[in-house]
Amino acid sequence: xxxxxxxxxxxxxxxxxxxxxxxxxxxxxxxxxxxxxxxxxxxxxxxxxxxxxxxxxxxxxxxxxxxxxxxxxxxxxxxxxxxxxxxxxxxxxxxxxxxxxxxxx
DNA sequence: CGGGTGACTTTAC
DNA sequence: CGTAAAGCCACCC
Numbered sequence: 825x826x827x828x829x830x831x832x833x834x835x836x837x838x839x840x841x842x843x844x845x846x847x848x849x850x851x852x853x854x855x856x857x858x859x860x861x862x863x864x865x866x867x868x869x870x871x872x873x874x875x876x877x878x879x880x881x882x883x884x885x886x887x888x889x890x891x892x893x894x895x896x897x898x899x900x901x902x903x904x905x906x907x908x909x910x911x912x913x914x915x916x917x918x919x920x921x922x923x924x925x926x927x928x929x
Numbered sequence: 930c931g932g933g934t935g936a937c938t939t940t941a942c
Numbered sequence: 943c944g945t946a947a948a949g950c951c952a953c954c955c
Contacts, residue, residue: 858950860952861951885938940948
């Protein structure tokens with residue numbers, strides 16, 4: 825049985841719209857543990873099959889794909905995002921256009 | 930007041 | 943631009 829915190833994190837990720845991304849910190853804040861952004865990433869790599877939820881839409885605060893090495897290949901995360909219409913500046917998501925804040929949903 | 934860990938964040942240099 | 947360090951806290955063992 826997963827904890828309420830984990831369940832909420834997962835359901836939040838599930839709600840990220842196509843073409844949008846959110847951050848670990850925003851998810852943590854929305855789930856009531858503002859300072860547990862590190863644990864959000866921990867959940868993503870331990871609690872759930874990687875292909876059942878859009879984990880590629882979760883990036884760090886700067887729009888960097890810090891979790892890409894947890895995918896099958898480091899290229900996959902970026903390719904998935906690009907295929908959904910997300911724009912990049914160098915190796916970062918263009919957060920100004922694509923940041924989705926669950927707290928303002 | 931257990932100890933280790935982390936897909937984070939912020940500050941500092 | 944890069945590296946380092948500290949803070950952070952819920953989970954797992």
